[in-house]
Amino acid sequence: MIFEARDLGYAQDGRPVLRDVGFSIGPGERVVVLGVNGCGKTTLLRMLDGLLFPTSGSLRYAGSTLDARALEEAAFRRRFRGEVGFLFQNVDAMLFHTSVADEIAFGPRQLGMADVDERVLRWAGALGLEPLLARPPFELSGGEKKRVALASLLVCDPKVLLLDEATANLDPAWSARLVDLLAARRDLTVVAATHNLSVAQELGDRAILVGPAGEGLLHDGPTAALLRDPELLVRSGLAHRHLHAHDGSDHAHFHVHDVE
Ligand SMILES: Nc1ncnc2c1ncn2[C@@H]1O[C@H](COP(=O)(O)OP(=O)(O)OP(=O)(O)O)[C@@H](O)[C@H]1O
C-alpha cells in the first residue's frame, strides 16, 4: 500500500477538523477527495504529505509510519520527499525562484538528477511554458502559475502526486490536458482534492467523500456511483435540492453548481 490511514483525525486548537477517516490507497490508484469548503480536504492532503501529523489514529506510507520522527530520519525523508509531490491549493506558496526555468530546475537539482536542462525543457513543453521560461513566476497569471508548479513537481518523476484543487484556475483546455498527462502515467498514484464535480470522475475513478462536519467519510468507492447518488451529494453539501414551480405544479430537483 502507498497510504494506509486508520481512524485518522486532526484537531486544530482542540476543534476537530477531521475524524474517523480510514482508507488504503494502492500503487497506481487515482483517488479524488471530495467535500465542501472547510471539510478538511487540504488538511488531509497535508497529512499525506507529512506537513501535518494526525492528532489521533495512524497514517502509514509504503509500510512505514508517517510521523515527525520518521521524517527526521534522513534516509526516509529523502525517499519520501523524492517520491511524493504536493501541488498546493495556493501555488504562490510553492514559487520562489526568479525565473520559471529555475523554478522547474530546483527539484531535479536538489535530487542530484543528471539531465536537469533536458528535463526542464521537456516539462516546460508538456505544460506550454516555453515562452515563459525567463519570466519571474510571481508575475504570471493564476493558471500559468499552476502549470509552473505542476511542471516543477512532474519534472522530479514522483511516484505519488497529491493535487489540491489542481484544475482551479486552469482553463478547460488545460484542465483536459492535465487529465491526459496524468492518464499517460499509469504508474503514478494520484490523490486529488476538489469540490468540482464536473472534473471529479476524470481525476479519479475512486472517490473519497469527506463529510461537511467532521463526521468521517460519507463514501469511499467508485466516483461514478457517487455522482449517481443525489441524496448523498446533498448530505455532503456538494449539491442542493431546489423546489421550483414549473407549469403550475411544484417540482423538486437537484442542482450541482460548479463554479471555478
Ligand atoms: N492554519 C489553520 N488554523 C486554524 N484552522 C485551520 C487552519 N487551516 C485550516 N483550518 C480549518 O480547518 C478546516 C478545514 O480546512 P481545509 O483547508 O482542510 O478545508 P478544505 O476542505 O480544503 O476547504 P476548501 O474547499 O475551501 O479548500 C476549516 O474549518 C479551517 O478553518
Ligand SMILES: [Mg+2]
Ligand atoms: Mg482546500
